[in-house]
Amino acid sequence: MKTLYLDTFSGISGDMVLGLLVDLGVPLEAIEAELAKLPVPGYRLGAARQSRRGIAGTQVTVAVEEQHHHRTWSDIDAMLATSSLKTGPREVARRIFKRIGVAEAAVHGVPLEAVHFHEVGAVDSIVDIVGAAVGLDLLGAGRIVCAPLPLSSGTVSCAHGVFPLPAPATLEILRGLPVVDGHSDQELVTPTGAAIAAEIAEFAPFPDLILERVGYGVGSRDLPDRPNLLRGILGRAAASAGLERDTVTLLETHLDDSTPEVLGYLMERLLSEGALDVAFSPLQMKKNRPGVRLTAVAKMEDTDRLARLILRQSSAIGIRTSTCQRLKLRREAATVQTEFGQVQVKLLFEGTNLLRIAPEYESCRALASASRRPLPEIYRIVEQAADKKRLEHEGKSR
Incomplete structure (x- = not known):
C-alpha cells in the first residue's frame, strides 16, 4: 500500500500541502481541471521551484482578483455538495470545511450555520482546501500518517484583530490530536493546515516504508x-502487507477497593461509550491486597472522555495512558442464512484475501433462544453456512 508521511517540522498550511503534492508529482494541470468545476472565478494557480535555507521544493501560489470574500459555512458546503467534483475529493473537502466551521462556531459561540468565514472563505483558501483534497486523491496514497503538529506562541493578525497563537480556531480543530511545542513566535500551523491534517491523516510514529519519493511544499x-x-515522504509498506494499522490509546489503572458489581457496570459503560476493548486482570497489590488491573483501549480522540468516565464511575484516582499502534484485519459485516434464520457474522480480510468468517455472539444467542436450540449447535450450523459463503467468495475472486 502506498503511504505518505507528513513531516511537519515547520508546520503545515493549505498552500504548503498543495506545493508538496505537486512536488511529489501530482500535475498542477490535473488539480486545476477539477477546481474548474467549482463556481469560483477570479484566480490563477502557479507553481515554481523555490528554496528555503538551501532546500528546494515547490511553491504553489494563488493569484486572486476577488476583494469581497465573506462566505458562510452553509454557502461553501452547498457549493461543494452540488458541484461535479469527484465524490471522494468533494466529501473530503466538505469534511475539512465542516471541521473548520465547527471550530469557528465554538470559538465565537454561534451555531454552525451562522459561521461566516473570512480568511477561510477567501478564494485562495477554497482553492487550497479543495485543491489539497483533489491532489491527495490523484496521489493515490492509501494511508496518510502525520507527525504531531508544532504549535507556536505570540500573536497573529486576522480579520477579527490580533489573536494569540496558536489561533483559537486551530486549537479547537486539534482537540484530541497530538501537538508539540514548536519553539517559535511565528504561526506554523494555520487553521486550514490543521483541518487538512486532522481530516486526511492519522497521527502516528514514522511508518515502516520502502522509501520511493521525498517532496517539499x-x-x-x-x-x-x-x-x-x-x-512528505512517500513509499510502500515494508511489512505487514494487507494489514490495517491505526493508533489507539491504552488507559490503565489498578484498583483494590472496588466491588465486582461496580467493575461490571464500569465495563458496560466503557463499551457503550465507545471503548474498543475493556479487560480486567488480577493483581497482588500493596498491603497484600488482591486487586484488579483495568485496561481499556480507546480511540485517541476519546481518551480524555473515557478517562473521566473511569474516574467518576470507579474508585480510581489516576489513569495511566500510553499511545500504541494496532495491526488489524479488515472487517466487514455480513449475514449468513441458516435453517433457523439469518445470523450476523464478521468477514475478516488480509488485504483482499478473506481469511475467515466469525459468527457474532449476540446474533447466535438470539437465534438459539428463538429456536430453542443449544448455543453450541447454533454455532456449528452458522460455521457451516459461513464456510459455504467463504467458498463462494473465493470462487468470485478467481
Whole structure:
C-alpha cells in the first residue's frame, strides 16, 4: 500500500500541502481541471521551484482578483455538495470545511450555520482546501500518517484583530490530536493546515516504508530558525502487507477497593461509550491486597472522555495512558442464512484475501433462544453456512 508521511517540522498550511503534492508529482494541470468545476472565478494557480535555507521544493501560489470574500459555512458546503467534483475529493473537502466551521462556531459561540468565514472563505483558501483534497486523491496514497503538529506562541493578525497563537480556531480543530511545542513566535500551523491534517491523516510514529519519493511544499515565509517547508515522504509498506494499522490509546489503572458489581457496570459503560476493548486482570497489590488491573483501549480522540468516565464511575484516582499502534484485519459485516434464520457474522480480510468468517455472539444467542436450540449447535450450523459463503467468495475472486 502506498503511504505518505507528513513531516511537519515547520508546520503545515493549505498552500504548503498543495506545493508538496505537486512536488511529489501530482500535475498542477490535473488539480486545476477539477477546481474548474467549482463556481469560483477570479484566480490563477502557479507553481515554481523555490528554496528555503538551501532546500528546494515547490511553491504553489494563488493569484486572486476577488476583494469581497465573506462566505458562510452553509454557502461553501452547498457549493461543494452540488458541484461535479469527484465524490471522494468533494466529501473530503466538505469534511475539512465542516471541521473548520465547527471550530469557528465554538470559538465565537454561534451555531454552525451562522459561521461566516473570512480568511477561510477567501478564494485562495477554497482553492487550497479543495485543491489539497483533489491532489491527495490523484496521489493515490492509501494511508496518510502525520507527525504531531508544532504549535507556536505570540500573536497573529486576522480579520477579527490580533489573536494569540496558536489561533483559537486551530486549537479547537486539534482537540484530541497530538501537538508539540514548536519553539517559535511565528504561526506554523494555520487553521486550514490543521483541518487538512486532522481530516486526511492519522497521527502516528514514522511508518515502516520502502522509501520511493521525498517532496517539499514551500511556505510563503522565510523563517529565521528553520526552513519553511512541509516534507512528505512517500513509499510502500515494508511489512505487514494487507494489514490495517491505526493508533489507539491504552488507559490503565489498578484498583483494590472496588466491588465486582461496580467493575461490571464500569465495563458496560466503557463499551457503550465507545471503548474498543475493556479487560480486567488480577493483581497482588500493596498491603497484600488482591486487586484488579483495568485496561481499556480507546480511540485517541476519546481518551480524555473515557478517562473521566473511569474516574467518576470507579474508585480510581489516576489513569495511566500510553499511545500504541494496532495491526488489524479488515472487517466487514455480513449475514449468513441458516435453517433457523439469518445470523450476523464478521468477514475478516488480509488485504483482499478473506481469511475467515466469525459468527457474532449476540446474533447466535438470539437465534438459539428463538429456536430453542443449544448455543453450541447454533454455532456449528452458522460455521457451516459461513464456510459455504467463504467458498463462494473465493470462487468470485478467481
